[in-house]
Amino acid sequence: AQTVTQSQPEMSVQEAETVTLSCTYDTSENNYYLFWYKQPPSRQMILVIRQEAYKQQNATENRFSVNFQKAAKSFSLKISDSQLGDTAMYFCALGEAGTALIFGKGTTLSVSS
Amino acid sequence: DTEVTQTPKHLVMGMTNKKSLKCEQHMGHRAMYWYKQKAKKPPELMFVYSYEKLSINESVPSRFSPECPNSSLLNLHLHALQPEDSALYLCASSQFSGGALTDTQYFGPGTRLTVL
Numbered sequence: 001a002q003t004v005t006q007s008q009p010e011m012s013v014q015e016a017e018t019v020t021l022s023c024t025y026d027t028s029e030n031n032y033y034l035f036w037y038k039q040p041p042s043r044q045m046i047l048v049i050r051q052e053a054y055k056q057q058n059a060t061e062n063r064f065s066v067n068f069q070k071a072a073k074s075f076s077l078k079i080s081d082s083q084l085g086d087t088a089m090y091f092c093a094l095g096e097a098g099t100a101l102i103f104g105k106g107t108t109l110s111v112s113s
Numbered sequence: 114d115t116e117v118t119q120t121p122k123h124l125v126m127g128m129t130n131k132k133s134l135k136c137e138q139h140m141g142h143r144a145m146y147w148y149k150q151k152a153k154k155p156p157e158l159m160f161v162y163s164y165e166k167l168s169i170n171e172s173v174p175s176r177f178s179p180e181c182p183n184s185s186l187l188n189l190h191l192h193a194l195q196p197e198d199s200a201l202y203l204c205a206s207s208q209f210s211g212g213a214l215t216d217t218q219y220f221g222p223g224t225r226l227t228v229l
Contacts (some may be wrong), residue, residue, distance in 0.1 A: 033215045043201060045156070045220035091155055097213035100169060103155035 002027045004094050006104035013082045013111055020067075021077045021107050023092030030054075033067070033077045033095040039106075040088040049088070051075065079109075087111045116140075117221035119204050125227045128194060134224045136187040145187040146218065147179060150201045162187060162208050193220030194203040194228045201225050 015020040036048040051059045051068050058066050063080045072076045073081070079086055094105040117138045120174050136145065144163045148156035162168035162181040176188040176198075200222045208216040228229055 002155070025154055035217065037220075042222075044222045045203065047219070050217055089153070095215040097215055099193075099214065100158045100161065100171070101214070101218060106155055108153070 001098065001100070002094055002102045004088075004092055004102050004104040006092055006107050008107045009105070010108045011110070013109070014081075015082055015113050017082050018078060018080045019082055019109065021079075021090050021109065023075045023077070023104055025073050025075060025092070025094045025102075027044060027073070027094060029052075029096050031097065034066075034079045035093040035095065035101070036064070036075075037093060038068070038086075038088045038102075039091065040085075047090075049077065050087060066112045072079060082111045083111060086113050116137055117204055117206055117216055117219050119202075119221035119224050121224055123227075124224045125229065126191065126194065127229050129188070130194075133191065134189040134202055134204075134226075136189075136206075137148075137205045138206040138219070139185055140206060140219070141184075141208075142206035143184060144207045144214060144216070144218075145181065145213075146152075146205040147177075147187070148203040148205065148209065149198075150203055150223070152201075154201055160189075172196050186226065191226075195224075196228050199226055199228045 004023045034051045034052045038048045041047045067076045089106045094102045120135045145160040150156045157174045161172040161220045165181045180188040203223045204221040205218040
């Protein structure tokens, strides 16, 4: 069965620092997709980054980048130059063809000045 | 434009009421989703529509009734709800490339439902 594990329920960081959120997953499929979603206190879920499993190159979106280790089934999110607006709950998710998106339990990130 | 809209933003209803939640997208997406989310928890999938047909129903109680009138609209009809149904209800949409559900889902802002 597919699972997604986020082992850090809460994290905190100061502005301008770098923080890494961890995510591990389990799947028997070879083709799948991985996502990081952000849900700020306003509660709208926003896509942060997406990674196709068949791509070896790690995805990046401005200050956000991932470290995708397919063999280890690890998909961590690095946020550089943290900003107050990065304060949110972050969900890692696994997508496979024909099945629902599997979400991790989330990591609450607090950025302070 | 990656916008999914949901109405109403807030809804308070009694256990005997009938109400509906609405979701709309104009991105040409052919898959639409309803999720239920409790505070500080991940979203829980309720229903998936692909090409206006119900493709996934995650054993949701019959007091929740989804409807997809066309490719842009998704409704969730509510009847005889229980207080434990109070939650944030999220709608999402995605492409349906090659019949897979692996495309990026875009979420609406949600409807915060309170059942008294």
